[in-house]
Structure formats: C-alpha cells, structure tokens
Amino acid sequence: MKKRVNINEFGSAESCISLLGAEDLLPLPGESKEQFKPVKDSFVDKYDFSLDGFSALSLPVPKTKDEEQAIVRTFLQGLEKLFDKQNNWGFLQPTTLSTSYCMQCNTCNNACPVFIESGRNDIYRPNFRSEVLRRIYRRYFTSAGKLLGKWGGADLELNWRVVYHLAELSYRCSVCRRCASVCPLGVDNALLTRELRKLFSQEMGIAPDSIHKSGTMQHLKTGSSTGMGRSAFLDNIAFIEDIIEEKAGKRIKIPIDKKNADILLIHNAGEYISWPDNPAAFAILFEAAGLNWTLSSESMGYEGVNYGVWYDDIQFARIATAQIQAAKRLGVQKIVVGECGHATKALVSIADRILTGDMSIPRESCLPLLESFVTSGAINFDPSRNNFPITLHDPCNLVRLMGIVSPQRNILRHITPPGQFREMPDSGINNFCCGGGSGFAIMSSHNFPEWRNSLSCRRKARQVLDAFKDCLDPAIPKYYCAPCSNCKGAARDSLIEHFGFKDKYNIIYGGLVELMVNAMANMRQPFISWEDEF
Amino acid sequence: MQSLSWFVTGPFIYLAVLIFVVVTAYKVVGYANMPRHLRWDLYPVPRQGQEGSKYQKVDYSKMPPFVSAFHEMKAISQEMLLIKKAFDHNPQLWMGTFPLHIGLYLCALWLTCLTLGAGIEMADMVDYNSANSTLMTAMKYLTLSSGVVGLTAGLIGSLNLLWQRYTDEDLRCMSDFVCYINLYLMILLFGTGFAAWAIADTEFSVIKHHIMSLLQFKPGIINHASVVLELLVFGIFLIVLPFSRMMHFAAKYFFYHNIMWDDEMMKPGSKMEREVSKYLNFKVDWSASHALHQASWNEQVSPAQGKGGSWTDEETG
Numbered sequence: 069m070k071k072r073v074n075i076n077e078f079g080s081a082e083s084c085i086s087l088l089g090a091e092d093l094l095p096l097p098g099e100s101k102e103q104f105k106p107v108k109d110s111f112v113d114k115y116d117f118s119l120d121g122f123s124a125l126s127l128p129v130p131k132t133k134d135e136e137q138a139i140v141r142t143f144l145q146g147l148e149k150l151f152d153k154q155n156n157w158g159f160l161q162p163t164t165l166s167t168s169y170c171m172q173c174n175t176c177n178n179a180c181p182v183f184i185e186s187g188r189n190d191i192y193r194p195n196f197r198s199e200v201l202r203r204i205y206r207r208y209f210t211s212a213g214k215l216l217g218k219w220g221g222a223d224l225e226l227n228w229r230v231v232y233h234l235a236e237l238s239y240r241c242s243v244c245r246r247c248a249s250v251c252p253l254g255v256d257n258a259l260l261t262r263e264l265r266k267l268f269s270q271e272m273g274i275a276p277d278s279i280h281k282s283g284t285m286q287h288l289k290t291g292s293s294t295g296m297g298r299s300a301f302l303d304n305i306a307f308i309e310d311i312i313e314e315k316a317g318k319r320i321k322i323p324i325d326k327k328n329a330d331i332l333l334i335h336n337a338g339e340y341i342s343w344p345d346n347p348a349a350f351a352i353l354f355e356a357a358g359l360n361w362t363l364s365s366e367s368m369g370y371e372g373v374n375y376g377v378w379y380d381d382i383q384f385a386r387i388a389t390a391q392i393q394a395a396k397r398l399g400v401q402k403i404v405v406g407e408c409g410h411a412t413k414a415l416v417s418i419a420d421r422i423l424t425g426d427m428s429i430p431r432e433s434c435l436p437l438l439e440s441f442v443t444s445g446a447i448n449f450d451p452s453r454n455n456f457p458i459t460l461h462d463p464c465n466l467v468r469l470m471g472i473v474s475p476q477r478n479i480l481r482h483i484t485p486p487g488q489f490r491e492m493p494d495s496g497i498n499n500f501c502c503g504g505g506s507g508f509a510i511m512s513s514h515n516f517p518e519w520r521n522s523l524s525c526r527r528k529a530r531q532v533l534d535a536f537k538d539c540l541d542p543a544i545p546k547y548y549c550a551p552c553s554n555c556k557g558a559a560r561d562s563l564i565e566h567f568g569f570k571d572k573y574n575i576i577y578g579g580l581v582e583l584m585v586n587a588m589a590n591m592r593q594p595f596i597s598w599e600d601e602f
Numbered sequence: 603m604q605s606l607s608w609f610v611t612g613p614f615i616y617l618a619v620l621i622f623v624v625v626t627a628y629k630v631v632g633y634a635n636m637p638r639h640l641r642w643d644l645y646p647v648p649r650q651g652q653e654g655s656k657y658q659k660v661d662y663s664k665m666p667p668f669v670s671a672f673h674e675m676k677a678i679s680q681e682m683l684l685i686k687k688a689f690d691h692n693p694q695l696w697m698g699t700f701p702l703h704i705g706l707y708l709c710a711l712w713l714t715c716l717t718l719g720a721g722i723e724m725a726d727m728v729d730y731n732s733a734n735s736t737l738m739t740a741m742k743y744l745t746l747s748s749g750v751v752g753l754t755a756g757l758i759g760s761l762n763l764l765w766q767r768y769t770d771e772d773l774r775c776m777s778d779f780v781c782y783i784n785l786y787l788m789i790l791l792f793g794t795g796f797a798a799w800a801i802a803d804t805e806f807s808v809i810k811h812h813i814m815s816l817l818q819f820k821p822g823i824i825n826h827a828s829v830v831l832e833l834l835v836f837g838i839f840l841i842v843l844p845f846s847r848m849m850h851f852a853a854k855y856f857f858y859h860n861i862m863w864d865d866e867m868m869k870p871g872s873k874m875e876r877e878v879s880k881y882l883n884f885k886v887d888w889s890a891s892h893a894l895h896q897a898s899w900n901e902q903v904s905p906a907q908g909k910g911g912s913w914t915d916e917e918t919g
Contacts, residue, residue, distance in 0.1 A: 072775060145889065154884040157637040162861050165633065169850040169857075172776045173699070175692040188772075195776060203778070212845070221780040249644055250691040252681070252699075253850050254857025259642065270888035285892065382886070382893050382902050389903040402661075416657065417641045420868045422882070422899075424875050428868055430663045437660055471645035471655025497645050 073190040076223045078200050079230035085191070088120045092187035093523060097533055098572065104518055111514060116232050120191065123514040124239035124276055127232050136228040139272075143231045144208055146271030147201075150263055151209070158381055158421075162256060163263050167202055170195060170255045176247035181500045181527035182240060194247035194257040197237045200224060201260055235274055238264040239516075242505035242524060243378065244464040249497070262506075265379035275379055276516075279507045283375040284383040288390070291367030292337040293375060301370050304340040305363070311348045316585075317592045322351050325398065326362035332400040333361055333434070334372040334391065334415075336408035336553035343556060349581035349595065350406060353438065356588065357446045362398065369394030372411035373553075377418060378507045388419035392427050402430035404437055407579045409465030409552040410505075417470055433466060435551065438584065439475035442482040448589040454484045456545050458583065459492050459535035461528070461559075462499035463552035473497065476551060476580055483587040492535035500527045502550065504558025517561065525562035532563060532575065542574040545598045551580040574598060604823055611812060611833045612821025618837035625844035626852060633856050637881050638874055644862040648677035656865075663867065678858065683707075694770075698762030705756025705792060712749035715741060716806060720814035749806055750799060756792035760785055784848055791839045794832040802826035 073086050090101045107117055116127040130136045149155040150163055176194040177183055183192040190196060206213030206222035213222030224230065241261040248256035268274040277283075287293040296304070305322050313319040323329065333354070339346045354361050364370050368390040376384025392415075395403050405412040416431045423429075441447045460480060466472045473496050480489045494500055502509075503525025511520070536546050548563065550556050559577035569575040576598055586595040645655055651670030656662040680686040685703060688696040719741060764785045767773050803809055808829050815822040824830050843849060868874055882899045889895070894902055 072771075074775060075778075142889065149888060152887075153637060155887055157881045157884055158640040159642070161633060161636040161639050161856065162642055164636070165853050165856055165861070169847050169853045171847060171850065172773070172778070172781055173688070173692065173695050174772055174776055175688060175695060177772070178691065190775060193776065199776060199778075218779050219783070221778045223778060245644060248862070250687055252685055252687040252692075253854055254862055256642075256644075256857075256861070270890050270893055273890040273892075280892075380892075382888065385899065385903045417643070419640075421638065421640050421874070421878055423868060424879050424882070425870065428870060428875075430661070432660065432662065433657060436658055436662075440660055468645055469643070470657045471643075471647065471650070472657050473645075474654065475658055 073196075075196070075199055075203065076218075076225075078224060078233055079227045081229065082118070084118050084121050085233065086120050086189055088122070088186065088189060088519070088523070090522065092189065093526060094185050094187060094530075096526065096529055096567070099567070104522070105515065107515060115514065116236070117514075118229065119233045119236040120189075120240070120519075122516055122519040123236065124511055124516045124519075125235055125274060126277070126513050127235060127274065130228055139228040139231050140226055142272050143267070144226070146267040147205060148209065149271060150267055151205075156263075156266075156381075159259070159263060159266075162259050165254075166198070166256045166260050167205055169253055170198065170202065170257075171253065172199070173252070176251055176255075176257055179246045179250045180241075181244075181246070181503075182242070182524055185526040185530075186523055191237060192240055194241065197234060197241070197264065198255075198257040198260040200230065200234055200237075201264060204230070234264060235268050235272075238268065239276065239507075239511070240519075242464075242501045242503070242508055244501035244505055245468060246464075246498075246500070249468060262379065266381060269380040270382060276507065276511045276513055278510045278512055279375045279379060280383070283507075283510070284380065284387060287368075287371060287373070287375070288383075288386060291369075292371035293373050294337045294341055294371070296337055296340065296371075298365050298367065301337075301340065301365055304344065305365075308340070308344050308348045308351065311344055312352060315348070315591070315593060315595055316352055320351055320355050323362040324365050326360075328399040328401075329360050329362040330401045331359060331361040331437075332369070332395045332398060332403045333363055333406060334370065334395075334403055334411070335363075335406035336373050336411055337371040338373070338553050338557070339406065339408075340370075342560075343553070343579070345582055345595070346407060346553075346579045349579070349585040350434070352585050352588070353441060353447065353581060357441050361404075362400065364394055364398055366394045366397065369398070372405050372408055372415065374411060374414035374419075375507060377410055377414040384414065384418070385422055388415055388422065389427070391415060392419075392423060392429065395429060396426070400429075402432060404432050404434050406434050407551040407553060407581065409463030410554060413465035413469050433470070433472055435466070435472055435475040435479075435580075438581065439478050441584070442479050447584075449483045449584070449587045450589040451483055451485045451587060453587045453589075453591075453594065454547075454583055455488060456547060457536055457539050458484055458489050458547045458549055459532060460489070460495070461492070461502060461548065461550040461552075461555055462495055462497075463550070463555050464499060464501050464505055466552065467499055468497045471497070479580060479584065480549070483584055490535050492531040494531065500531060502528050502552070502555035502558040503562055504554050509554045509557035509561070520558070521562040521566035525558050525566070528558070529563055529567050529569070532569065533573075536573065536575065540573050542572065544574065546573065546575045547583065547596070548575055548577040549580055549583060550577055607830045608821065608823050610837070611824050611830055612816070614837045615816060615821075615833060618840040622840040622844055626849065629844060629849065630852050633853070633860075638877050639861070641864070642861055643865050647863045647865050649674040649863065650865070667865075667867075674863070681858070682854075694766065695763075698759050698766055700759065701755040702759025702763060702788065705752045705754070705759055708748045708752025709756060709792075709795070712745060712752050712806075715745040715748060716810045716813050717817070719745060720810050720817055723810075724814055724817060745806055745810075749795075753792050753796040753799065757789065757796055760788035760792060764789065780847070784846060787835075787839060787842060790835045794828070794835045798826070798828040798832040801828045803829055 090103050115123050117123050180194045186192050203224040212220035238261050243258045243262050245258040283293050335347050374387045376387050412433045508520045563569045649669050651673045653668045685700050767777050
C-alpha cells in the first residue's frame with residue numbers, strides 16, 4: 069500500500085517500509101491485475117524483504133548485535149572509499165559533484181518510469197536513494213553534518229536496516245539515466261545508484277547472484293556469463309549454420325578464429341542460446357556484404373557482455389581487458405559489438421579510458437555497419453517483405469548514453485514499406501528503459517522477477533501498446549524491434565509472458581538484423597515467423 | 603553601535619569577500635584537479651552539432667572530432683540564462699527558479715555597475731548620478747534598473763520557491779533543513795536589498811559611496827540601518843555560498859563540460875593516456891573477496907602479476 073515515506077525514517081523497524089501492492093501500479097489498457105504472490109514465511113524469517121516486499125539480493129537478516137554493527141561498519145568503510153582517489157578515480161568527480169549539489173527540486177521524478185508506473189511510490193523517486201546516501205555521507209564525513217546534524221542536512225541515523233534498504237533500493241533503478249538527462253544541474257542520481265551497487269559489491273560482497281556469482285565470476289572462469297565453454301560454443305555455431313541452411317537455402321561456413329580479419333564480431337552469448345536466429349542473421353548479412361570478418365572461439369572472445377558495468381569497477385575492468393586481449397591475439401583490425409546495448413557501451417565507450425597503449429584497438433557498435441549495407445546497396449532489400457507494423461525500441465545504452473539514434477531508423481526506412489514503421493512515444497534519446505536494464509533482465513532472486521515484469525517493464529508495455537494502438541487486432545501481426553539482448557530478455561519475460569502481448573495482440577519481438585534478413589530480396593522464405601517463435 | 607555598524611559594513615565585508623573567493627577557488631581547483639574519470643557522457647552532446655554522435659559512423663575513431671562551438675554556446679546559454687531544462691521538465695519549479703536566477707544575474711550586473719561607478723568616481727572622473735553624458739546616464743539607469751529589477755525578481759523567485767516547498771507535498775517530503783535555510787537566506791538577501799533601496803537608498807548612491815570607501819580600504823560608517831542590514835546579510839550570504847549546495851553555479855560547469863559532454867577519446871601518446879597510466883598504478887583497498895587487496899588497478903586486471911593469486915578462484919559474495 070502506498071504511503072508517505074520520510075527519508076529520516078528510512079531505517080525504521082517496520083516489517084515493510086513501503087509495501088508495493090499490485091493495486092498501486094498504473095493500469096495498462098486491457099489489463100486484469102493480479103495481486104503479487106505472498107512471500108513464504110520461511111523466506112521472510114531468513115531474508116530481508118522489508119523495503120517493498122521484494123528481494124533482489126537475498127540479504128540474510130542479521131541474528132546478533134555484532135552482525136548488525138558489522139553491516140554498518142563495513143558500509144561506512146566502503147562509503148569512505150567511494151570518495152577516495154586511489155579507490156575510485158574512475159568516478160570520483162561525478163560522484164562527488166552529484167553527492168554535493170542536488171537542489172532537491174524533484175525534476176528527475178517525472179522522468180523515472182519506475183516511480184511513475186508504481187503510482188508515485190516515494191522510495192522509487194530517483195533522488196530518494198541518493199538523498200539517503202547524501203545524508204549519511206554528510207552525517208559521517210562532513211564537518212557540517214557532524215557538528216550541525218539536521219541543520220547541516222544530516223538528519224538520518226544509520227543502522228543496519230538503512231544499509232539493507234539502501235542495498236535493495238540500489239536494485240530498483242535500471243540506471244537508464246533518464247533522470248540525469250532532465251536535471252537542470254546535471255546531477256546524476258543513476259550514477260549514484262551504480263556507485264552504491266559498487267560499494268556493496270566491492271566492499272561488502274553484496275550483489276545479486278545472477279550478476280556476480282553466476283555472472284561476472286562465471287564469465288571470468290569459463291569465458292562466458294552463460295557458462296558456455298569453447299566446445300559448446302562451437303556446437304552452437306554448427307547449429308546456427310544449420311538454421312541458416314534451413315532458412316536461406318544454402319550453408320554458410322561461419323568464420324571462426326580467422327587471423328587478421330578486418331572485424332571481430334562479438335555477440336552477447338545469450339544470443340547463441342536464446343535467440344540463435346540473431347547471430348545467424350548477422351552471418352547471412354556479413355557474408356552477403358562480403359566482409360572479412362570472424363568470430364572468436366577463445367575464452368572471453370565470444371562473449372560480449374560485461375555485467376561489471378552495472379555494479380563493479382574491478383570486474384568491469386577485468387572483463388573489458390580480457391576481451392581486448394582476445395581480440396589482439398587474433399590480430400583483428402577492430403571489434404564490432406552485436407545487438408547488445410550494455411556490451412557496446414561497456415567496451416566501446418566506458419572502457420575507452422582504461423585501454424592504454426596497444427590495448428586501444430578500434431571498437432564500434434554494429435548499427436553503423438549494418439546501416440552501410442542498406443545505404444551502399446551492398447545487399448538488395450525488398451521492403452515489401454516486411455509488410456507488417458513495426459515499432460522500434462531504443463536501448464538506453466546505445467541511444468541516450470552513446471547517441472546512436474539515426475542508423476537503426478535509416479535501416480528501418482529502407483527495409484520496410486511506407487507507413488509500417490512507427491515510432492513509439494518518447495523515442496530516441498527520450499526513450500524509456502525496456503525494464504530489464506542494469507541486470508534486471510537476468511536477475512531471478514526470490515520474487516524480484518515479479519517486480520521487474522509487472523513494474524519495471526510497465527512503461528515499455530504502455531509505449532508498445534501506444535505505438536500499435538491503430539492495429540491491436542490480433543489478426544494483424546506486429547513486430548517489436550529491440551536491437552539489444554537484454555531488452556529482448558525483458559520483452560520475452562514481461563511483454564510476452566507476463567502481459568501476454570503475443571496471445572492478446574499478436575505482437576512478437578526480435579532484433580533488427582532479423583528484419584533485415586527478412587527483407588533480403590534473395591531469401592527463399594521469410595526469416596521471421598509469427599507461428600514458431602516464442 | 604556605530605563601531606558595530608562600521609565592523610559589519612567594513613571588515614566583515616572584506617572577510618566575507620575573502621572567504622568567498624578563497625573557498626570558491628579552492629573548491630573549483632579541487633574539482634578541476636580530480637582524476638579524469640571514465641566516460642560517462644549523456645546525449646545529445648551539443649558540440650557534436652547536427653552531425654550527432656560520432657558513434658553513428660563506421661570507423662569513427664579515424665575521423666577528426668566534429669566540434670561546433672555555436673551549438674555548444676547555444677545549449678549552455680539556454681541552460682544558464684533561461685534554465686531550459688526546468689522549463690521543459692518542471693514548469694512549476696521554473697516559475698520560481700527562473701526569476702530567482704534572473705534576479706541573481708541582474709544583481710551581479712548591479713554590483714558590477716556600482717563598482718565601476720565607484721571606480722570612475724574614485725579616479726576623479728565623474729559621479730554618474732550627476733553627469734550629463736549619454737554614457738554615464740546610461741550607466742546610471744542600468745545600475746538603477748538592474749538593481750531594482752534584480753532585487754524584485756530575486757525576491758519573487760525565492761518567495762515562490764519557498765511557497766512551493768511548503769505547499770507541494772512531494773517537495774516537502776524530499777526537502778531537508780538546508781533547503782529551507784538557503785531559501786530564507788535568499789529571501790533575506792533580496793528582501794533587505796529591496797528594503798534598503800525603498801527606505802534609504804533610492805538611487806543606490808549610499809551603497810555606491812560605501813563601495814568606493816571599501817575600494818579605498820577606508821570603510822566609512824553608514825547611517826542607514828536598512829543598508830547596514832543589507833550588507834550584513836550580503837556578507838553572510840557570501841560566507842555561506844561556497845560551503846553550500848548553492849555553489850552549483852560553479853559545479854554546473856563540471857557537470858556539463860566534464861561529465862555529460864565529455865566525449866574525448868583515448869588517443870595513443872595523449873596527455874589523457876599518460877594520466878590514466880598513472881591512475882592504473884593507484885593501490886586499491888576494497889575489501890570484498892573478489893578484489894585483490896592492496897594491489898594496483900593494473901594488478902587487479904592481470905592476476906598473474908597480482909599479489910592475491912588468481913581472481914577467478916576467489917570466493918564470491
């Protein structure tokens with residue numbers, strides 16, 4: 069139930085400080101809401117659900133005073149390190165500025181899809197968790213806060229509950245940075261969310277298992293966050309070659325470990341497992357365009373993800389460095405990242421300033437290259453083959469955080485008949501997150517998926533319905549194009565399974581390259597099908 | 603009483619100006635000297651102009667960066683003068699913050715005009731209040747209008763913002779005490795300035811002559827209580843300003859130019875590369891089990907060189 073939550077009561081001992089109810093959520097057209105499933109008592113006794121009734125982190129409830137004090141102590145240790153040059157040089161300036169200069173004007177609030185769609189639940193305000201952080205920082209690390217208390221803006225007493233609530237709350241924001249883009253000052257509350265996650269991971273060892281233990285740790289150990297080793301990868305490639313043969317009518321030998329190729333194409337390895345049509349479509353297009361390209365079968369060379377970008381600088385740096393080293397060993401001219409937003413941003417943009425010397429090899433998004441296929445005439449497309457309504461999702465990492473806006477639109481204009489491609493409301497840099505950003509799409513702890521599917525993805529569902537409002541009749545097949553693996557994962561779990569868009573409206577989702585191949589003039593059969601998908 | 607008045611309008615003002623200048627400079631230099639952070643840009647980046655992000659091009663790293671000073675100036679001017687983002691995304695707030703900031707800008711102009719006027723008069727040239735030349739007359743009216751309009755706009759804006767803080771439940775629940783303290787201080791600043799003008803100094807000649815005495819390091823005694831109060835509040839404001847979040851006027855430069863619009867790429871042999879190479883040798887002291895303790899960033903990513911063995915064998919949290 070929605071209620072007012074004051075920041076200075078954030079550490080209260082209530083069983084749940086702001087319980088989220090399904091009835092609080094803004095209704096979607098045609099939606100019949102169901103209550104959230106109650107959490108088993110045995111879980112409530114063991115794990116902390118006291119923020120909003122959900123758990124992303126499986127935080128164990130402390131049993132003794134010593135354990136409670138240790139939580140507070142280690143949190144404060146970590147907080148100090150966030151503002152230390154040696155420990156956090158990579159984000160010291162933005163963290164310091166965003167901690168110091170928020171004017172509490174709430175302009176960011178209306179930019180946040182989670183806050184709005186939750187029915188304006190106080191704790192989901194983008195500036196709420198940041199404000200908690202600021203008040204703790206002032207209270208323990210500034211003279212004004214120590215001397216003046218609330219008169220110095222430090223009116224929050226720290227206890228283990230505040231720390232736990234803050235940890236959970238750092239996983240209720242998808243770090244889409246829409247809030248930062250509207251702030252008149254440039255204060256970045258999403259950055260502070262990430263800094264909090266970093267503190268919890270790097271100092272306290274607290275992170276969602278899906279992201280850390282079976283994410284980055286598994287990635288570094290096996291070469292892929294999926295756990296897919298080299299032989300499994302090669303099996304998948306053989307399977308993809310079969311798909312190509314079946315759909316394109318000819319077998320393509322996908323180049324693997326080709327030395328000195330112009331391009332190393334690196335996919336989110338989730339594509340090989342969940343959406344093999346996507347790497348298949350890339351192979352068809354690259355071969356049709358006559359590119360000198362390769363995939364890598366080497367550990368770290370066939371997995372583009374870098375979950376570290378969501379929560380941990382150390383893991384981020386390790387993965388980015390290892391990916392570059394894999395590319396260097398092949399002697400490729402550049403790396404092109406497939407349809408994965410966070411992987412592109414991590415490797416192309418954020419890693420740029422840790423890659424010194426000969427580590428600084430060119431890295432690009434796939435979208436400009438794909439655009440060149442349609443603008444150069446290298447491949448012959450027949451737009452009439454995509455004669456169905458299509459809308460485009462803008463992955464935050466590619467669009468707002470890298471400015472890649474026009475290539476995907478230019479492609480769609482070339483490969484669709486007039487009138488079939490329609491923008492969704494708030495497109496381009498004003499886009500809304502798919503709901504699966506910053507790790508949400510892969511996080512599966514306790515009832516967190518229910519929170520993600522029903523709340524975090526809700527705005528995207530609303531946008532998709534709006535984009536297709538003139539053709540919601542299920543007799544008309546529709547395509548939600550999401551050129552990002554993470555966003556596709558969110559679409560699968562939320563739009564298709566939770567909201568039932570396939571059954572109700574005949575909307576399917578997929579990437580951009582699938583649409584491109586579907587429009588290739590020499591394809592003997594459609595590459596996209598509404599019957600056998602999903 | 604006179605000596606207290608002299609202290610407030612003389613030594614206290616010198617002290618306030620000194621604190622403001624020194625602390626502001628210290629903070630700005632401190633921010634400027636922080637390590638070059640990792641890329642954290644946010645689009646659109648105005649200096650990329652209509653070309654947009656270079657990431658939209660094949661082989662972008664081989665292309666010279668496109669820089670449009672016009673687009674950058676346009677964006678920053680809209681933001682500074684019109685507070686465009688507040689207008690676009692929070693029009694209710696804009697109703698208060700726009701007049702407040704215009705008030706501040708005009709008051710800064712007013713102080714500049716007063717100081718210039720005082721300087722001109724000190725140089726035995728002319729008192730613009732009694733001069734006949736067009737230029738001096740223009741300056742007189744510029745001083746008058748910027749002062750009166752600035753103080754009025756600032757007062758209206760700060761009162762509006764305070765009213766919003768009290769009446770808007772959403773704002774109230776997010777506001778700490780400092781928000782209110784800052785707003786009351788702004789109201790006092792503009793309010794006492796406005797009152798001094800209305801009661802005792804309709805042509806700003808009292809304040810101008812006092813500035814002249816301050817510039818000559820011979821602070822005089824002001825016999826108008828309202829002007830003394832105005833200067834007392836002004837001095838307090840100057841002292842509080844660089845310690846407060848109101849110093850966002852300087853921080854905003856870093857937010858925009860150094861973070862959101864910083865799209866500079868790493869180039870081999872560049873100053874950035876030399877700096878980053880230095881940072882990568884910083885020792886890391888994070889405590890989680892997957893971090894190598896007291897190892898440098900370079901060692902963190904290269905387990906063979908690290909002190910703590912292979913990072914892939916660590917326990918996970």
